[in-house]
Amino acid sequence: MAMPSALRAWRAARVTPLGELHTPPRMTAALLRLTVQVVLVASLWRGLYAATGTTAGLDREQAVTYAVLAVLATRVRELDQYSGRDTVLQHMHFGTIVYWYLRPLPPQRYYALRALGEQIYGFAWAIVGYAVCVAAGVVQPPKSAAVAGVFMVSLLLGQWVLYYIMLAIDQLCFFTLRNGAAMLILIFAQNLLSGVYAPLWFFPDWFITLSSFLPFQATLSVPLSLHVGRIQLSDAGTQLAIQAAWVVVLALLTRLVWRRAALRVISQGG
Amino acid sequence: MSGSIEVRGLSRTFHTTVRRPGFLGAVRSLVNPERVAKHAVTDISFEVQPGELLALLGPNGAGKSTTIKMLTGILTPTAGEARVVGTVPYEERERNARNIGAVFGQRTQLWWDLPVRESFAILRDIYDVPADEHASRLREFDDLLDLSSFWDTRVRHLSLGQRVRSDLAAALLHDPPVVFLDEPTIGMDVVVKEQVREFLRYQVEERGRTVLLTTHDMTEVERLAERVVLINHGRLVLDGTLDEIRRKFGSTWQVRATLADGHAPVEPWPGVVLVRRDGPQVVFGPDGPAAPTVHQALKQVIERYEVTDIALDEAELEDVMRAAYVQAGDMAADMAGDVAGDVAAQAPARTQGG
Structure with a gap:
């Protein structure tokens, strides 16, 4: 008996991971880059803390753990769609976006499934990296099972927020045919405001206040701060609620834009 | 299906x-x-x-x-x-x-x-x-x-x-x-x-x-x-x-025949014209919009005359389409012009009908 279509279609999630598995050099490069980044980041933060105890509410172990986890987390969503000619921008450029609208699977569902596959695959990389780093003593594990649980929930919500941010940028292509500049700004803002370059706790108060009005810190800074204990369990509820609120707001916004994008495609014919 | x-x-x-x-x-x-x-x-x-x-x-x-x-x-x-x-x-x-x-x-x-x-x-x-x-x-x-x-x-x-x-x-x-x-x-x-x-x-x-x-x-x-x-x-x-x-755009075929009797009289028939004659060698071509297809013309020649050899030169479809695109472009422009003319002609009536 045929599997229900909704169940079968989820296998579209295989697209990007399969592309990577069929390109071993790309996996080797990713492994090398991740290793070098982890080593350098750990060395950098250890060096920065050589002459100090606690800064911005973080001690050395917390800061190193935060910075290394930030590097590992980037792997979750950093698969190479560009080489596979599978970015929305490329589909718009080559005119192959029409095929997204010629299939019985709605484009937004295909996009979501593909992203889900990427995140699960990227997460597998991150979890292996995490285990290695914990075993090597570079990363400190969560203080308790409760912290670990809250961290996982927060990380999930954070990746969800990140998915919608990336989707919003991709949706720009339907209207501008170019999103390179927006993507560059996004990558910088995402890295800066989510705490990839440095934990947000090191920034001035006005910067932290400003970033609290944006969705970026919900992607990474919140879950990592929960993991290292910079945000206490007692404050976790509020932070998780803010993350969930961003998920809802961005989901509604991107849903609206999908409709506008479809109108754009069917008025211009792809 | x-x-x-x-x-x-x-x-x-x-x-x-x-x-x-x-x-x-x-x-x-x-x-x-x-x-x-x-x-x-x-x-x-x-x-x-x-x-x-x-x-x-x-x-x-x-x-x-x-x-x-x-x-x-x-x-x-x-x-x-x-x-x-x-x-x-x-x-x-x-x-x-x-x-x-x-x-x-x-x-x-x-x-x-x-x-x-x-x-x-x-x-x-x-x-x-x-x-x-x-x-x-x-x-x-x-x-x-x-x-x-x-x-x-x-x-x-x-x-x-x-x-x-x-x-x-x-x-x-x-x-x-x-x-x-x-x-x-x-x-x-x-x-x-x-x-x-x-x-x-x-x-x-x-x-x-x-x-x-x-x-x-x-x-x-x-x-x-x-x-x-x-x-x-x-x-x-x-x-x-x-x-x-x-038939409409590619009237450039020719049927070349060698007649058994080099002195036999040759007359054109509706849709077909005698292009030239040189003793037993005769060449027929299409004449006007009622011209037959090249294969029909070939059959007609064989039916009308006793021939010892026959060959045809048919316009390549590419040539036909080239002619069709040019003529079709004119036709489409005429159609667009007619519609524009109709609209222009109707406009005052609508205004008057107001």
Whole structure:
């Protein structure tokens, strides 16, 4: 008996991971880059803390753990769609976006499934990296099972927020045919405001206040701060609620834009 | 299989902004953009019966691709109606998607980084094709298109011919009754072209699929299509058989015969003119719109005269189409002019009728 279509279609999630598995050099490069980044980041933060105890509410172990986890987390969503000619921008450029609208699977569902596959695959990389780093003593594990649980929930919500941010940028292509500049700004803002370059706790108060009005810190800074204990369990509820609120707001916004994008495609014919 | 396409008064107008030349022009365009309407397709009507292959022909920019996009549901018409297997494609896009397959020239729907077979598997899941059907269809396509010699290769490493063959298979994996092919063999070598033609012929004749094909390759048209629709400047200027097109636009054939009796009297007959005579050598040509086809003329010559040798020079379809495009362009312009004239003539009446 045929599997229900909704169940079968989820296998579209295989697209990007399969592309990577069929390109071993790309996996080797990713492994090398991740290793070098982890080593350098750990060395950098250890060096920065050589002459100090606690800064911005973080001690050395917390800061190193935060910075290394930030590097590992980037792997979750950093698969190479560009080489596979599978970015929305490329589909718009080559005119192959029409095929997204010629299939019985709605484009937004295909996009979501593909992203889900990427995140699960990227997460597998991150979890292996995490285990290695914990075993090597570079990363400190969560203080308790409760912290670990809250961290996982927060990380999930954070990746969800990140998915919608990336989707919003991709949706720009339907209207501008170019999103390179927006993507560059996004990558910088995402890295800066989510705490990839440095934990947000090191920034001035006005910067932290400003970033609290944006969705970026919900992607990474919140879950990592929960993991290292910079945000206490007692404050976790509020932070998780803010993350969930961003998920809802961005989901509604991107849903609206999908409709506008479809109108754009069917008025211009792809 | 019950595939059919019905198109009634289909029109599509695009609105674009005119860019004025020069710096000041650019500023003016920014402040006060001038919008112009471009009528890509105007009032087109035709039907394609189940199991028929129709060639939609016309010069570049004639409106062929726009028509196909409306029929596949990715473009909404400004006016008129289209139905594909009873479905209005731009209103029920997902339902329509199950009934159609499409190949758009050099745009591939395959995943660039994956082996062809993986792309097929993803499409199988998207279209919800049972595994056994998928496997048997793949075997059939492999027999016709020799896919297995490269289907474990990643798409990025395929030649153009291999990729188009894969795309054709991908478009038909879910067994659609209707297939839209927008210049599928563009840029391919003759061997692969012939393989693709055989494949298409098989799909129409053996599988009963309805195929709407656009192409600039007249050999392809000649070998595959009995009926063609010719559009130019967005208007339909001819819907008929290749013979009708030849008769209308390609009156350049000649029948050269050697008569058994070199002194026999030779007279022209309706639709045929004697071009020249040199003893037993006579050359006939077409005369006016009632001229027979070259094959009919050949038969008529043999019936009328005792000949020892006969040969024909037929205009290549490409020459015929060249003539057709030029004349069809004039016809389309005339039709547009007539409509504009009608509108202009009606405008005062409407105002008066107010």
